[in-house]
Amino acid sequence: MATILVLWCLLAASVGCTLAADCPASRLHLTEAPYQNYFLSDCITSSHVIVTSPDANTNNSNAKPRLLVAWPAGNSGAAAYFEAENNETLGLHLESSTTDGEVLETVNEPAPDGAKNENARVGVKGLIRFNTPALLTLPILGSIRSIRDYSEGGGILSPDVQNAVVTEKFGSDGGQFYRTWFDGVTTTWIDFTPASGAEAVQIITGDKWKLRFGTGTYAFRATFNYPQSDQLSASEVLNNASQGLVKESVELITSLSFLSYSNKLLAGSWRFLTYFGRDSMLSALLMQNILSQGEGGALEAIIGAVIERINNTDGTVCHEENLGDYASFLARQKGIDSSAPACDYKMVDTDFLLPVLMRDYFINTDTGRSRAAPFLTKKATFLEENAGVAYCELAQRTAEKIMNTTAPFVSSHVASNLIHLKDGESVGEWRDSGSGLGGGRIPYDVNTALVPAGLRAIATLSQAGIFPDHPEWADTADKYAQVWEDETLRFFEVSVSQSDAQQLVEQYVSDAALAGPPNTDQITGNITFYSLALGGVNNKPVRVMNTDDCFRHFLLNTTDQDQLSLFLDQTADHILQNFPVGLSTDVGLFVANPAYAGDKSISDQFKNSDYHGTVVWSWQLAMMAAGLGRQLARCDADGAPDFCNTDLRSKARDAYKALWDKIDKNRAQLSGEVWSWEYNNGYQPVPLSAFSTTESDIIQLWSLTFLAVHEEDV
Numbered sequence: 001m002a003t004i005l006v007l008w009c010l011l012a013a014s015v016g017c018t019l020a021a022d023c024p025a026s027r028l029h030l031t032e033a034p035y036q037n038y039f040l041s042d043c044i045t046s047s048h049v050i051v052t053s054p055d056a057n058t059n060n061s062n063a064k065p066r067l068l069v070a071w072p073a074g075n076s077g078a079a080a081y082f083e084a085e086n087n088e089t090l091g092l093h094l095e096s097s098t099t100d101g102e103v104l105e106t107v108n109e110p111a112p113d114g115a116k117n118e119n120a121r122v123g124v125k126g127l128i129r130f131n132t133p134a135l136l137t138l139p140i141l142g143s144i145r146s147i148r149d150y151s152e153g154g155g156i157l158s159p160d161v162q163n164a165v166v167t168e169k170f171g172s173d174g175g176q177f178y179r180t181w182f183d184g185v186t187t188t189w190i191d192f193t194p195a196s197g198a199e200a201v202q203i204i205t206g207d208k209w210k211l212r213f214g215t216g217t218y219a220f221r222a223t224f225n226y227p228q229s230d231q232l233s234a235s236e237v238l239n240n241a242s243q244g245l246v247k248e249s250v251e252l253i254t255s256l257s258f259l260s261y262s263n264k265l266l267a268g269s270w271r272f273l274t275y276f277g278r279d280s281m282l283s284a285l286l287m288q289n290i291l292s293q294g295e296g297g298a299l300e301a302i303i304g305a306v307i308e309r310i311n312n313t314d315g316t317v318c319h320e321e322n323l324g325d326y327a328s329f330l331a332r333q334k335g336i337d338s339s340a341p342a343c344d345y346k347m348v349d350t351d352f353l354l355p356v357l358m359r360d361y362f363i364n365t366d367t368g369r370s371r372a373a374p375f376l377t378k379k380a381t382f383l384e385e386n387a388g389v390a391y392c393e394l395a396q397r398t399a400e401k402i403m404n405t406t407a408p409f410v411s412s413h414v415a416s417n418l419i420h421l422k423d424g425e426s427v428g429e430w431r432d433s434g435s436g437l438g439g440g441r442i443p444y445d446v447n448t449a450l451v452p453a454g455l456r457a458i459a460t461l462s463q464a465g466i467f468p469d470h471p472e473w474a475d476t477a478d479k480y481a482q483v484w485e486d487e488t489l490r491f492f493e494v495s496v497s498q499s500d501a502q503q504l505v506e507q508y509v510s511d512a513a514l515a516g517p518p519n520t521d522q523i524t525g526n527i528t529f530y531s532l533a534l535g536g537v538n539n540k541p542v543r544v545m546n547t548d549d550c551f552r553h554f555l556l557n558t559t560d561q562d563q564l565s566l567f568l569d570q571t572a573d574h575i576l577q578n579f580p581v582g583l584s585t586d587v588g589l590f591v592a593n594p595a596y597a598g599d600k601s602i603s604d605q606f607k608n609s610d611y612h613g614t615v616v617w618s619w620q621l622a623m624m625a626a627g628l629g630r631q632l633a634r635c636d637a638d639g640a641p642d643f644c645n646t647d648l649r650s651k652a653r654d655a656y657k658a659l660w661d662k663i664d665k666n667r668a669q670l671s672g673e674v675w676s677w678e679y680n681n682g683y684q685p686v687p688l689s690a691f692s693t694t695e696s697d698i699i700q701l702w703s704l705t706f707l708a709v710h711e712e713d714v
């Protein structure tokens, strides 16, 4: 077990041993120009180092010369922004260290005797080379959130954070920055020393203190003394049947292990290096056939992390945790001196995923069934306000919330009884950028898929006695589910006549100055799809075609046959028709196509520079593939749906195959979070960061799901 390994390693380190084979370092190098990404994990610490070196080929004015170190522990990090001293283009890169030929090594120093903070000072060291004299003009030390606020928040810097940075000489010819966190005990350091005869580091004083480097190579160390988490190794994150992947898919499994810890899985790196409820549960649902089960396994880490963070008053599942320096920062803004972790509860989709995941594990697997009692009687420890509350009680609170909030629609099928974004919030589900829902308030995915799936799962869990206070749910939750399955889709349905569709697409191609072909010859009848959301501007549906059909295909075995056939038929069309008629391009399915909105103010919110615009998200491809696979597999099971005996079955198969062709063509991008495109003799993949200050994470938990999702023989 990893817990034992960690203790053993700390003991070994303190008596001066180097790491033995029990604790091998795992490394990964991923390039996405102008970013070089290096990952290093061992049982001491885990680090992700990103070096940004823009050059003449970089079509990205947002990318500045930068050394960034991100640590899963405390969602923390250190960023150093550089400028050339003179007019040159500054190039920087890491060099192999002379000691073992690797680029990065772990730093591990026990705390000095009597130190206020007893945690070891850990991190990474390496060599960085500058091709011209350079100035380190801005260090950001502490939380990843502070670094993100700067890099994608238009340069936001908090004076409270920045004024606490200390600049000092380091040794005889080096320099360092460090900052003690708001907790008063944790410190983040970044230090530089000349190597291979480079000039001494100079400290340039003034309004903002800078470090100056000559052309040449410098040794750097980025370190912190925060408690470390217990990482799941490549082997520990997988179930027995999937151990072969450790050798077959080294890169993907190393990425998965980097994001996996015994108490939670993290959403991605470097930008989302912490708990996110939706990301971890959707990943678990897509990867359940490969993740380790049982105590200490990945599935229980995910479910436990979610339950620990439930709001025990109203049952809401936590979207994102804030911990470490950022938790203190937020508390200080409310005048509170605390570094206790806290949660963001603004999402309206995440609650529904918990019962689905619980059913899939505690009811549908042998190990899960045997683990239900010991796991669900555990007492929460993570949030102060939940301390001592049993897991089953917390999970029941969420189920209660779901039953309460879904009841009104069952009594009266009107749009006002559908699930809305919370008042005052502009986001609430996975398209969580300001314009992700095009201004809509009643999201399609939540209402037509997540709600009924959550209700079905509550019924099954209740039938198994998991919610002993509510035996009635065994029956009522199924009744509610039937209504939400059958009665919600029609609110979102859009049908555009052939001639209108042609006109709308032509107008869009012109408004958006689209370089690619209009493909209007592929409009051979009405175009049907489901609005991204209701309740947009002037209370209108947001008529944006989208990939969110995947939720219903993946999560539900719906039974209204006519509805299912029509639904499957239009999904197949969108995959078989090329953008901007459908969603298909050579770089994958766009998650949104605003061509039919007939409104430039809408289509302007869904460009190829928008996080949820005409761009491709890997996990949406995975869920669409898994979802279509599940619907087609129903044809081979008892009670096959009606479409199985019609031409629709082969059309759906064609769409499924076409989708897999796209997935296979984009293997190079699949483990990234999201990608954009340029049109150059066809659609070519381009990093989103080429058009946006939002850098896509180079590894993202839910983009690793192709480890488990494969093309099936359907």
Ligand SMILES: *[C@@H]1O[C@H](CO)[C@@H](O)[C@H](O)[C@H]1NC(C)=O
Pocket: 057, 058, 059
């Ligand atoms: C940069 O953009 C230009 C013009 O769009 C293009 O020709 C070139 O290939 C791009 N370079 C890279 C590295 O993407």
Ligand SMILES: *[C@@H]1O[C@H](CO)[C@@H](O)[C@H](O)[C@H]1NC(C)=O
Pocket: 086, 087
């Ligand atoms: C700096 O760049 C500008 C514009 O490229 C150029 O005109 C100028 O000569 C350069 N100055 C130095 C000192 O290289």
Ligand SMILES: *[C@@H]1O[C@H](CO)[C@@H](O)[C@H](O)[C@H]1NC(C)=O
Pocket: 240, 367
């Ligand atoms: C997985 O393998 C381990 C070690 O071989 C064994 O102890 C354990 O019982 C296996 N678990 C399952 C669920 O087969």
Ligand SMILES: *[C@@H]1O[C@H](CO)[C@@H](O)[C@H](O)[C@H]1NC(C)=O
Pocket: 311, 312, 313, 314, 343, 345
């Ligand atoms: C938990 O829910 C209650 C009721 O909605 C709310 O008042 C409280 O602020 C929530 N707790 C947190 C920490 O957000």
Ligand SMILES: *[C@@H]1O[C@H](CO)[C@@H](O)[C@H](O)[C@H]1NC(C)=O
Pocket: 313, 314, 315, 397, 398, 400, 401, 404
């Ligand atoms: C659900 O509704 C019941 C009855 O109104 C109420 O007592 C309970 O607190 C509600 N639970 C949640 C989690 O909203």
Ligand SMILES: *[C@@H]1O[C@H](CO)[C@@H](O)[C@H](O)[C@H]1NC(C)=O
Pocket: 495, 496, 497, 498, 526
């Ligand atoms: C085609 O769309 C038009 C306009 O929305 C609608 O009136 C008509 O019923 C649709 N026809 C079919 C076959 O769905």
Ligand SMILES: *[C@@H]1O[C@H](CO)[C@@H](O)[C@H](O)[C@H]1NC(C)=O
Pocket: 555, 556, 557, 633, 634, 637, 638
């Ligand atoms: C859907 O039906 C299949 C059998 O066709 C079954 O294996 C699966 O568990 C069902 N899924 C749900 C969510 O009910």
